[in-house]
Amino acid sequence: MNNEKILEVKNLKKYFQLDRNTVIKAVDDISFDIYKGEIFGLIGESGSGKSTTGRSIINIYKPTAGEIFFKGKCISDSKVYKADEKFIKMNMQIIFQDSTSSLNPRMKIKEIIEEPFVIQKLYMNKEQRLSKVYELMDLVGLDKNLINRYPYECSGGQRQRVGIARALSLNPKFIIADEPIASLDASIQAQIVNLFKKLQKETGLTCLFISHDLAMVRHICNRTAVMYRGKIVEVAETKELYKNPIHPYTRTLFSSMLMPEPDKNKNLFSMTHNIDDRIFSEEKGKLVEVSKGHFVYMGQISVVSNQ
Numbered sequence: 001m002n003n004e005k006i007l008e009v010k011n012l013k014k015y016f017q018l019d020r021n022t023v024i025k026a027v028d029d030i031s032f033d034i035y036k037g038e039i040f041g042l043i044g045e046s047g048s049g050k051s052t053t054g055r056s057i058i059n060i061y062k063p064t065a066g067e068i069f070f071k072g073k074c075i076s077d078s079k080v081y082k083a084d085e086k087f088i089k090m091n092m093q094i095i096f097q098d099s100t101s102s103l104n105p106r107m108k109i110k111e112i113i114e115e116p117f118v119i120q121k122l123y124m125n126k127e128q129r130l131s132k133v134y135e136l137m138d139l140v141g142l143d144k145n146l147i148n149r150y151p152y153e154c155s156g157g158q159r160q161r162v163g164i165a166r167a168l169s170l171n172p173k174f175i176i177a178d179e180p181i182a183s184l185d186a187s188i189q190a191q192i193v194n195l196f197k198k199l200q201k202e203t204g205l206t207c208l209f210i211s212h213d214l215a216m217v218r219h220i221c222n223r224t225a226v227m228y229r230g231k232i233v234e235v236a237e238t239k240e241l242y243k244n245p246i247h248p249y250t251r252t253l254f255s256s257m258l259m260p261e262p263d264k265n266k267n268l269f270s271m272t273h274n275i276d277d278r279i280f281s282e283e284k285g286k287l288v289e290v291s292k293g294h295f296v297y298m299g300q301i302s303v304v305s306n307q
């Protein structure tokens with residue numbers, strides 16, 4: 001990991017207007033940076049805004065407000081996006097939890113994996129394309145015999161790996177992985193996670209890793225942000241966050257899996273107590289750095305802020 005920022009998210013908001021009276025504040029003024037070579041985790045309960053964040057970054061959703069910079073370019077500006085569309089599409093990819101809906105059912109696995117080359121007009125000849133497809137299948141642990149099958153002839157786990165192979169096909173600099181392994185068997189999950197770590201180490205891949213799986217995030221992510229009702233309530237190096245969660249919501253999220261020793265528990269409790277007072281005394285909320293690189297949201301989060 002180094003100091004080069006691949007992604008900068010500044011004051012991002014994404015609201016969905018359901019009808020005249022109902023606005024869902026799915027993402028409500030969040031800011032964070034992701035550095036080159038980093039796997040950055042985004043955790044939080046269902047509906048907290050994680051997927052909306054990922055989809056806003058990759059331009060599936062147009063942000064309501066805020067800016068997104070990718071390698072220094074403001075890609076949330078539609079003019080910049082248009083001018084650099086090829087560069088962005090080659091360097092930024094998303095992997096969804098269930099790739100099935102993003103795989104064209106009328107295409108064979110080979111065609112699906114090689115399609116990004118064709119779209120981006122990378123004029124590789126047939127043999128080169130085929131050997132690249134085999135290489136990618138091997139990378140994600142897909143049997144070569146599947147190459148001429150259609151998605152419906154593959155299992156769910158195989159289809160997911162086809163989606164991952166396709167996302168990796170152009171050697172992107174940045175991947176948004178939105179629950180990429182939740183639908184896979186445990187052994188294949190481990191294989192894909194190891195693949196991410198390998199790519200991070202060998203190619204300097206940078207990744208936004210969205211997940212419910214707190215153990216997996218702890219294992220794979222360098223830094224982690226916690227979302228709650230459209231806000232980032234805490235962000236820190238993963239080790240620090242799991243060792244010393246501060247925001248009451250983070251603690252609630254972790255409480256099922258963290259079992260500190262009794263003594264530690266006592267310290268933790270008295271510290272939270274003080275922090276809670278600070279958290280809830282702030283009117284307009286903001287992230288405050290409580291120790292180096294460890295930020296906690298200070299301010300009220302209304303229980304109806306998401307609606």
Ligand SMILES: Nc1ncnc2c1ncn2[C@@H]1O[C@H](COP(=O)(O)OP(=O)(O)OP(=O)(O)O)[C@@H](O)[C@H]1O
Pocket residue numbers: 016024025026044045046047048049050051052053212306
């Ligand atoms: N296209 C949409 N139109 C309207 N509301 C939406 C849309 N997408 C998401 N939402 C709402 O925005 C909020 C955040 O949803 P989002 O999918 O980002 O959460 P999440 O943290 O990714 O949840 P999960 O872990 O279940 O995927 C939810 O209240 C959701 O219902």
